[in-house]
Amino acid sequence: MNKYITFILISMLIVFFYQLSACNSNVDIKKAQYTVNGQKLYVQHCQNCHGSKGEGLGKLYPPLTDDNYFKENRALLSGIVKNGMRGEIIVNGEKYNQEMPANKQLTVVDIAYILTYITTNFGKSDVIYSTEEVIENLKNHNQL
Amino acid sequence: MKINILVSSLFLGLIAVSCQSKDQKLPIIGEKEIITRQENGVTITDSVYPKIPSFQFLNQDSTYISDKDFDNKIYVANFFFTHCPSICPTMQRNLLQAYEKYKGDDRISFLSHSIDFKYDQPSVLKSYADRLGVDNNQWQFVTGSKAEIYGIADNYLVYAKEDSTVAGGYDHTGYLVLIDHEKHIRGAYDGTNDEQTQQMLKDIEILLQEYKK
Numbered sequence: 001m002n003k004y005i006t007f008i009l010i011s012m013l014i015v016f017f018y019q020l021s022a023c024n025s026n027v028d029i030k031k032a033q034y035t036v037n038g039q040k041l042y043v044q045h046c047q048n049c050h051g052s053k054g055e056g057l058g059k060l061y062p063p064l065t066d067d068n069y070f071k072e073n074r075a076l077l078s079g080i081v082k083n084g085m086r087g088e089i090i091v092n093g094e095k096y097n098q099e100m101p102a103n104k105q106l107t108v109v110d111i112a113y114i115l116t117y118i119t120t121n122f123g124k125s126d127v128i129y130s131t132e133e134v135i136e137n138l139k140n141h142n143q144l
Numbered sequence: 145m146k147i148n149i150l151v152s153s154l155f156l157g158l159i160a161v162s163c164q165s166k167d168q169k170l171p172i173i174g175e176k177e178i179i180t181r182q183e184n185g186v187t188i189t190d191s192v193y194p195k196i197p198s199f200q201f202l203n204q205d206s207t208y209i210s211d212k213d214f215d216n217k218i219y220v221a222n223f224f225f226t227h228c229p230s231i232c233p234t235m236q237r238n239l240l241q242a243y244e245k246y247k248g249d250d251r252i253s254f255l256s257h258s259i260d261f262k263y264d265q266p267s268v269l270k271s272y273a274d275r276l277g278v279d280n281n282q283w284q285f286v287t288g289s290k291a292e293i294y295g296i297a298d299n300y301l302v303y304a305k306e307d308s309t310v311a312g313g314y315d316h317t318g319y320l321v322l323i324d325h326e327k328h329i330r331g332a333y334d335g336t337n338d339e340q341t342q343q344m345l346k347d348i349e350i351l352l353q354e355y356k357k
Contacts, residue, residue, distance in 0.1 A: 047234070048229070048230060048231065048232075048233045048234050049229070049233045051237065057233055057236070057237050057240075057276070058240075058275050058276040058277040059274075059275040059276075059277070060233070060272070060275045060276055061233060098275075099227075101229050101311075
């Protein structure tokens with residue numbers, strides 16, 4: 001009898017936690033959608049240079065694993081993806097100075113997907129990089 | 145009945161073993177030519193496989209290197225250019241795996257030909273090699289005239305062409321081509337594909353076994 005009650009209690013707990021996590025699921029589903037699409041675009045447009053784990057390649061292409069770089073330059077990331085970049089930068093304590101080509105063909109949504117993917121998967125961020133944020137980034141720097 | 149099974153499984157086992165040992169030798173790639181010659185009144189036929197012809201190119205240190213520098217070695221050759229935005233970084237990342245694995249081993253070397261004969265002068269190749277992490281002469285980066293580079297690409301069975309419609313301005317295939325001591329092609333691997341790169345690493349070991357003393 002005792003065993004029976006513990007069984008019921010445990011099942012109820014499981015159901016309870018399951019539902020609790022389901023409350024979050026709207027955000028989670030959206031984030032999953034962003035990262036899945038982001039990964040696809042990343043493989044197509046970025047992986048050659050930056051590597052499948054964002055590890056970069058020697059001193060030619062910087063890694064995308066410097067979370068501080070992402071935080072400090074968050075407002076510039078959309079512009080980097082869309083218009084490329086050049087000049088000396090420091091990533092993970094190493095100097096890089098090569099040219100990244102532009103990706104003019106990428107839409108605002110594409111950029112939001114890609115940036116969500118790299119900042120949450122290679123960096124430590126846990127929030128979506130929204131399309132609104134991309135538009136604002138590009139507007140502020142006259143890059144839209 | 146029992147004996148039957150035993151015998152046939154032994155037989156199958158033998159086939160498996162013999163097939164495996166056969167697999168341990170890499171094929172020679174390319175169309176063979178049958179050549180007949182007369183020796184002491186007897187007709188002898190030889191099958192001749194295509195070889196990489198002799199060459200001379202300028203390397204990242206602005207010195208000329210030639211096929212002689214690859215004598216008594218096996219080597220992996222490929223075609224790239226330093227500003228290539230598409231397949232080259234992946235191909236070079238994969239070749240770098242092999243370079244790092246065999247660094248300091250003088251039985252093997254590496255040869256990257258630039259197909260951007262306009263921009264990739266020795267100083268550009270030097271800075272590229274440095275940044276890639278290549279710091280000895282086991283991996284050579286070379287440039288030459290358009291005719292020389294594109295001509296030898298044909299010998300390595302690699303497609304390379306100037307094409308303003310593709311990203312970077314040059315179209316080419318990302319093959320890593322494995323060459324033996326006789327300058328025969330013994331393997332060609334898609335350098336943009338991880339599995340094929342792993343296969344190349346295995347095949348390099350098999351080829352090195354052929355020259356074990």
